[in-house]
Amino acid sequence: MAATPPLHRSSDADTRRRIIRATAALLQQQGYESTSVKRIAGAAQASPSSVYHFFPGGKQELAIEAMHHGAREFGEMLAEGLASAADPAEATAACALLLADDLKQSEWSDGCPVAVTALETIGRVPGLQEAATQALTQWQSLVTAKLTESGIAPAAARSLAGTVISMLEGAELLSRVTADDTPLRDAAVHLGQLVRAAPRV
């Protein structure tokens, strides 16, 4: 598979990365069904042939890889928010505010990289649903780690971390649909309250 050393001009892997990035961006903005392969190719400055050359599995395979890419990016943002304060309550609230700022800056267009695509394809594109589950689980683990580090009991931390992700997803949905960051800002306040009230070991 990797028999030949990559002596190429690097255009190869570059094109592949451009395609994934373009796909991730479009999925985040308009979901799976509204995003055509032709449009992806256009946004990535590539031709449809290149898309199918690098992703023989077609749109599905491409979407799965793009979702992994988006999940990693979103995870980094989450980690940044969680690291912004020692106190876990402040940290989780910061995540919601970070999301609110980013979302507003993109004029409510760059939402969660998983939500729309996952909801659209539930039960119909198993690979995508699996990738989405992985992403959500990974994010929950990030939050769980922060909560346990701060002295919250492990069982409570896991459950609370799930609720943090739920709240972020839901508030982002409301904010995008209503084009108003109030839901995310309220979520920040209430997440802080919840974490502060969590039982410590």
Next chain:
Amino acid sequence: MAATPPLHRSSDADTRRRIIRATAALLQQQGYESTSVKRIAGAAQASPSSVYHFFPGGKQELAIEAMHHGAREFGEMLAEGLASAADPAEATAACALLLADDLKQSEWSDGCPVAVTALETIGRVPGLQEAATQALTQWQSLVTAKLTESGIAPAAARSLAGTVISMLEGAELLSRVTADDTPLRDAAVHLGQLVRAAPRV
């Protein structure tokens, strides 16, 4: 427009209602883009001509009406949950549990009648986005009323009600995607905590 009294056999309005119901069900399950007019007609035991006869605005108009229908139904379920207990904390928790049971019973297929469709069409079908905003606002008002009735300060109640809707939406998303009702059950617990801690007048 309504010059003639409705002396018909009632088959007219019946077909129309069947179409709306079928559309609402399909939108709830698979969203806007994956739902074709032909499939709607099939599910409603009608012909494509009938769909365009009753909804000259085409798929968009139909989807908007279907979303209003779904919003009303979901609102009734919410009202049922809220009325199931005098204590507002228990009542909101009951809503989450009601959702969890319904969702599980449909094998994670019948989700929120607004979420997927609204997310898919943000910024591209303004009428749908407006209908979704109406639905979310209306649900929030239901929760706000219950909270203020129970002695929670009006400003806190409005904000908290928004968070309740965010949490329900988010937890339902996680539950559907992961095919596991844990997120909704955890949401019930945490929503109860949040409401219990709300400031009273």
Next chain:
DNA sequence: CACTGGTTGGAACGTTCGATCCAGAGTGTC
């Protein structure tokens, strides 16, 4: 300089989409 193998552009495939059209069925009015 031919040759090889990965990469690309663009045309083309069959299918399905939303939407339109029209002949006719059904019903109530004179």
Next chain:
DNA sequence: GACACTCTGGATCGAACGTTCCAACCAGTG
């Protein structure tokens, strides 16, 4: 019985979809 009207079944439209195909292209090797 003739007419007006709303409603329906099914064929049909052009456009767009995901995908395939193939001829050209290009760098590296002998």
